[in-house]
Amino acid sequence: MSEGPLYLGFDLSTQQLKAIVVQSDLNVVYDAKVDFDQDFGSKYKIKKGVLVDDAEGEVFAPVAMWLESLDLVLQRLQDKKAPLNRIRGISGSCQQHGSVYWSRQAETLLGGLKSDKALVDQLKEAFSHPHAPNWQDHSTQRECDQFDAELGSPDRLAEVTGSAAHHRFTGTQILRLRKKLPDMYANTSRISLVSSFLASLLLGTVAPMDISDVCGMNLWDISQNNWSEPLLELTAGKDGVSELRSKLGEVRHDGGGSMGGISNYFISKYNFSRDCQVAPFTGDNPATILALPLRPLDAIVSLGTSTTFLMSTPVYKPDSSYHFFNHPTTPGQYMFMLCYKNGGLAREKVRDAVPKSSNADDTWAAFNHHALNTPPLDLKSSTDRAKLGLYFDKPEIVPNIRAGTWRYTCDAATGANLQEETGQWEAETDPRIIVESQALSMRLRSQRLVTSPDGNNKLPAQPRRIYLVGGGSLNPAIARIVGDVLGGADGVYKLDVGGNACALGGAYKAVWALERSEGETFDELIGKRWKEEGAIQKVGDGYLEGVFEKYGAVLGAFEEMENRILKVAKNQ
Numbered sequence: 362m363s364e365g366p367l368y369l370g371f372d373l374s375t376q377q378l379k380a381i382v383v384q385s386d387l388n389v390v391y392d393a394k395v396d397f398d399q400d401f402g403s404k405y406k407i408k409k410g411v412l413v414d415d416a417e418g419e420v421f422a423p424v425a426m427w428l429e430s431l432d433l434v435l436q437r438l439q440d441k442k443a444p445l446n447r448i449r450g451i452s453g454s455c456q457q458h459g460s461v462y463w464s465r466q467a468e469t470l471l472g473g474l475k476s477d478k479a480l481v482d483q484l485k486e487a488f489s490h491p492h493a494p495n496w497q498d499h500s501t502q503r504e505c506d507q508f509d510a511e512l513g514s515p516d517r518l519a520e521v522t523g524s525a526a527h528h529r530f531t532g533t534q535i536l537r538l539r540k541k542l543p544d545m546y547a548n549t550s551r552i553s554l555v556s557s558f559l560a561s562l563l564l565g566t567v568a569p570m571d572i573s574d575v576c577g578m579n580l581w582d583i584s585q586n587n588w589s590e591p592l593l594e595l596t597a598g599k600d601g602v603s604e605l606r607s608k609l610g611e612v613r614h615d616g617g618g619s620m621g622g623i624s625n626y627f628i629s630k631y632n633f634s635r636d637c638q639v640a641p642f643t644g645d646n647p648a649t650i651l652a653l654p655l656r657p658l659d660a661i662v663s664l665g666t667s668t669t670f671l672m673s674t675p676v677y678k679p680d681s682s683y684h685f686f687n688h689p690t691t692p693g694q695y696m697f698m699l700c701y702k703n704g705g706l707a708r709e710k711v712r713d714a715v716p717k718s719s720n721a722d723d724t725w726a727a728f729n730h731h732a733l734n735t736p737p738l739d740l741k742s743s744t745d746r747a748k749l750g751l752y753f754d755k756p757e758i759v760p761n762i763r764a765g766t767w768r769y770t771c772d773a774a775t776g777a778n779l780q781e782e783t784g785q786w787e788a789e790t791d792p793r794i795i796v797e798s799q800a801l802s803m804r805l806r807s808q809r810l811v812t813s814p815d816g817n818n819k820l821p822a823q824p825r826r827i828y829l830v831g832g833g834s835l836n837p838a839i840a841r842i843v844g845d846v847l848g849g850a851d852g853v854y855k856l857d858v859g860g861n862a863c864a865l866g867g868a869y870k871a872v873w874a875l876e877r878s879e880g881e882t883f884d885e886l887i888g889k890r891w892k893e894e895g896a897i898q899k900v901g902d903g904y905l906e907g908v909f910e911k912y913g914a915v916l917g918a919f920e921e922m923e924n925r926i927l928k929v930a931k932n933q
């Protein structure tokens with residue numbers, strides 16, 4: 362390990378708080394994590410990181426658990442003898458859309474933290490609401506309808522804010538909570554996103570929101586670079602706009618630089634240096650695109666609790682079925698994103714229904730065996746019909762369909778003659794079909810963003826490289842099927858940090874934020890220091906002629922299946 366400065370990246374996502382320490386040359390030297398279920402499951406009664414109120418469609422996390430986790434993850438880094446006094450900068454990535462409600466005492470309490478007590482014991486009175494709505498919350502259909510109507514249509518809302526109204530987007534959540542808990546709203550001095558909340562703890566004062574993460578609220582007018590006045594008015598009521606503005610605070614437009622030094626609490630308790638600076642934090646998906654120098658036409662598929670599909674692009678082409686965000690470091694660039702709620706947990710449910718194999722150590726062995734031994738679309742002979750399915754353990758985001766499982770077949774060559782299969786097919790067939798259907802949905806919705814990667818249009822339009830990140834990227838069968846469906850002319854790669862990509866993106870952001878020279882972009886600085894060898898591994902060939910086209914033939918049928926189900930099974 363070199364003697365130079367170190368940088369710390371956090372990832373506060375659904376199921377864990379991770380911390381990763383890198384050197385200026387981007388080498389990872391320490392990491393630690395808190396797993397919410399393992400470390401705090403019984404204390405906070407959470408499952409998979411969250412609490413659920415099914416009757417209301419609410420999904421939320423206890424803020425106190427996050428406070429305890431911050432102390433615990435830093436203690437774990439110390440236990441590993443990480444020299445925290447050498448950390449010069451901190452940034453991080455946090456689950457998007459969640460909101461934290463600070464009380465009127467928050468600033469005083471944050472500013473006066475004593476190192477001989479835990480954060481959780483000192484910040485009890487710092488919040489006006491004990492819970493943070495989670496991105497899986499789906500209690501806001503009424504508010505979504507109001508947001509979509511406010512500017513005229515979902516497409517118009519997407520044009521202005523980067524997204525049509527979505528249940529989890531913070532503006533709709535704030536509107537619902539203001540109506541449901543008016544006293545709580547009145548007693549709130551500031552509202553943070555999860556990213557600005559974690560940064561606030563480290564700064565010892567409420568931090569501004571970040572220019573990329575703010576696009577996950579349905580409140581930020583991307584082209585005006587400001588809050589949207591009509592959407593603030595819808596959220597706060599006619600007379601409440603200036604009050605809401607002050608609760609939301611200023612938005613920081615620069616993704617780099619320092620927001621201030623680390624608070625004394627962390628200096629005294631964990632031996633951080635007085636020189637350690639807190640850089641702007643961002644959302645976990647924007648941070649993921651910072652985990653490597655992403656070129657045009659490269660795509661990242663993040664297989665965490667959610668499944669997301671990400672691309673970085675200079676072209677702003679919003680649409681109501683996907684999301685555009687400001688790029689977290691580079692003005693004029695955007696992040697394109699698709700997000701699915703039924704990602705890791707839906708795959709786990711299918712995995713658990715498959716009869717167990719003898720290899721008890723690898724919980725995914727049977728799932729993987731069947732996924733790889735089932736042919737594409739389960740076409741065992743030329744007369745077989747292609748199998749398609751939707752496996753929604755939770756109500757989905759796009760398409761906006763309630764929870765349920767649907768199985769369909771169609772003619773393999775043309776996609777014609779789509780029919781629902783009323784009988785169950787074998788549980789062993791589902792592993793391949795669920796991964797295929799998740800990837801088909803991404804292919805369907807990203808097709809406008811991709812072109813032929815070889816320049817002379819010999820190859821069909823597809824991503825150049827596909828990078829897999831998140832917990833599911835450790836799975837070779839998923840990697841293979843994602844490549845079969847989505848292509849990837851240069852192949853499918855996984856990041857060696859596996860599930861830590863967004864924490865790594867956060868750490869790289871801290872390096873850039875504090876070491877950039879005048880005008881130096883993130884891609885310039887990280888591009889010079891990043892070495893492909895040791896950072897990524899090729900895990901699949903990606904585009905396979907003949908296979909990719911088989912999926913192309915049923916893409917229309919897949920869309921038709923969604924539309925048919927949508928007609929009768931829209932979310933309530």
Ligand SMILES: Nc1ncnc2c1ncn2[C@@H]1O[C@H](COP(=O)(O)OP(=O)(O)O)[C@@H](O)[C@H]1O
Nearest residue numbers: 374375376377665666705831832833835836860
């Ligand atoms: N070998 C594996 N195969 C498939 N999925 C896996 C594997 N290992 C972990 N996962 C999935 O990764 C998910 C957690 O991913 P992670 O990126 O750490 O989550 P988050 O950031 O949302 O908290 C788990 O829900 C699990 O389904």
Ligand SMILES: O=C(CO)[C@@H](O)[C@H](O)COP(=O)(O)O
Nearest residue numbers: 374375456457496665666667
């Ligand atoms: O809602 C979204 C993105 O819009 C999710 O991607 C969250 O940001 C949570 O991510 P993970 O916990 O799955 O990493």
